[in-house]
Amino acid sequence: MSVALIGSRIASNVRTQVAGAAGAAGPRSTERGLCGAASAVTASVADPVPGDATHPSGVRQYPDQAVNKGKKPKLYKGREPIYPRRVHGRFRTLKWVIMALSLTIYYATPWIRFDRGPYAPDQAVLVDLANRRFYFLWIEIWPQEFFYVAGLLIMAGIGLFLVTSAVGRAWCGYACPQTVWTDLFIWIERLVIGDRNARIKLDQSPFSARKARLKITVHAIWLVIAVATGGAWIFYFADAPTLLGQFVRGQAPATAYVTVAVLTFTTYTLGGLMREQVCTYMCPWPRIQAAMMDEKSLTVTYNDWRGEPRSRHAKRMEREGKAVGDCIDCNACVAVCPTGIDIRDGQQLPCITCALCIDACDDVMTKIGKPRGLISYTTLQDFAANTARAAAEGMEAAKASQVLPGWREVMRPRVFVYFVLWSAIGIAMVIAVLARDRLDLSVAHDRNPRFVQLSDGSVRNGYTVKIMNMEPEPREFDFGLEGLPGGLMWSPNIVEEPARRFAVPVGPDQVREFRVFVKADPMDLAGDTVPFTFRTFDIGGREKTATETVFDTPERD
């Protein structure tokens, strides 16, 4: 239906909009596609709009063409610059708050100190790759406990399912780093150059000193932010103040510089230059998300049953006795969209449900004295119900019932299943962390040889023992053998004299590996292979552990 064509912006500074309207308000099918609003309807607007025009009602018009309008296919297509306009409203405020929070957490976390005593680093969150330790507040993760991190990743995955099934692509619209940094970069543009119109004007103006100055300023600030982004990342992997000093003096490891360089490049390119292209072409999540959503998930929706037929000349049309919808076709929703789409065309892949169009439209509706919510968060189920009602009983009936979806609608079994799964893993991890041992003993019995005959008739077996002291303080452990009659043991470098037990000091947060030789007289033993136990306990502490192993002797006739 939409037959709008647009001339190349670069070729001619004057954008001509030739909109031939075919059946402005034809019957709309609600069955087609995921969303009934997919059937785009363009009002007949014959007059070209050279710049911002003003609606008879006093509302400014934002001439713009959405990127998702049909065009003649080419082999490839350059990025069409998108100049999101400034917007005020509750969702914009929410986005600012989330941006401030997430950026603060990201940049500040490595600088939080946490006292773990003299033998452990005092950084609250530290991924110590060199020593293979991960510190998170009072929790210290060893490599063999990495399943906690795997658990966190699983929780993040299920959490994403949970959020998506409940409130749609909230992650994309508010918390995704791509969204946050793009938003930040757009804000920088607005601070330096100005809002949408100023940016369009600057891009279309010929080269000048002012243009160069503004552009360089914007890109310089972007680069500074990009460097800071990469810079903050490396502080998670080393003591932040030390590393900062080394980094500035040029003494940091090459990895640090490479990491900063790579993250600077990606932040600058993805956040500054590619922006919505990342969401549209690169990100896999929009492709997967459809599986998480159903008719009861919240999505940003243009309520076309109320808005259509849209008209920029509503009063004239009304005077002429023609039916008009609430949409005055001011294009504000398109102008503010960071991915440059027209939400009135229905649900589509590039929509990150950031709801800035809702803010923009609510603003306009308030100004022209109509109820808010022409674009709103709603579920497909509500949308269909409202559409049916509008068709059967008239638009007013639908309008009366047009409310935000209730929590019952969102909190459906699917969401509960995700929530139960998510919290079960969380609770299991908390219990596991609280109950885990900070002392571990592992024993490997020599296989080659299994035993050695000694000159006095006794038999010697060799073992490799590891005692792990997972506390950040030195501890002394009593290491002994139990259940082997007449068995004695010694260990080179620790105890030369055979004994039943000896003390093993282990440094803070360290593994001590040592060889243990055990000898016993086969005559004292019942059988060729005798099970016995190595046990160890923390002298002066309460932790103890034991490992069962075997003592081998030659086969007897």
Next chain:
Amino acid sequence: MKPNGNPVDEVTGTETTGHSWDGIEELNNPLPRWWLYLFYATIVWALVYWVLYPSWPLLTRGTAGLLGWSSRADVEAEITRVSATRAELDDRLAGLSFEEINADPALADYAQRSGASAFKIACVQCHGSDAQGSQKFGYANLSDDDWLWGGTLDDIYFTITHGIRNEQDPDARFSEMPAYGALEMLTRAEIRDVANTVRSLSGLEHDEAAAERGRETFEIQCAACHGMEGEGSQDLGAPALDDAIWLYGSDLEQIIAQISNPRMGVMPPWGQFFSEADRKKLAIYVHNLGGGQ
């Protein structure tokens, strides 16, 4: 609106490719420009790679590439690099005494690990991968606490360097047990009696009367090397007869065979094949097997 003659999707106004799967049609959207440029970049990359690296397969071999790179050269360089590192450590090992080596844990650890691999090259053929030797052939067990020629680091080092009873090295450890049976120095009965005496020394089951009879013969013929109580002598390489370890077996018949026509093992002089550093590594490894004195 139909540039290629394919149907146009009503919702997006985009031409489709004309393909349809289960009623789902594919929109013929253009590629993003950056994607196309990346694609061109990969082609350029491939061309450059073709020229710089060995890649063009020819009939018998491939092109060498302008950089002259080869995985073989990489391995060679790596081996050279590792050898250079080891040469330094080996020089230090050769110049230091065993006490000095053991005082440096890192160096001792290197010697121990390096010795383990040298052992696998030169020693396992006789002494076994578990260093347990072989009673059948009389290869000594190197991990127990019984030593024929001494179990200190210096003793082990000397044995490794010069070997035992070989003719290539004049300093080789040497001793010979007379063949009491083959040379008819003792009668069969005397030999059986002495064998019983030997078994009695280590508390093994024996004929009391025979042992008593053989005691005098033992003191005259055997005690000179093996000691009055069969305690053996590490200076002469005479095995202790009073313990639980037997080079050729503790059965009466095995002992009789050993007295009548003794077998004596030979070990090559590794000093002629291994550097001083390597022999020190081997000595340290063998000493650490658990029985070193």
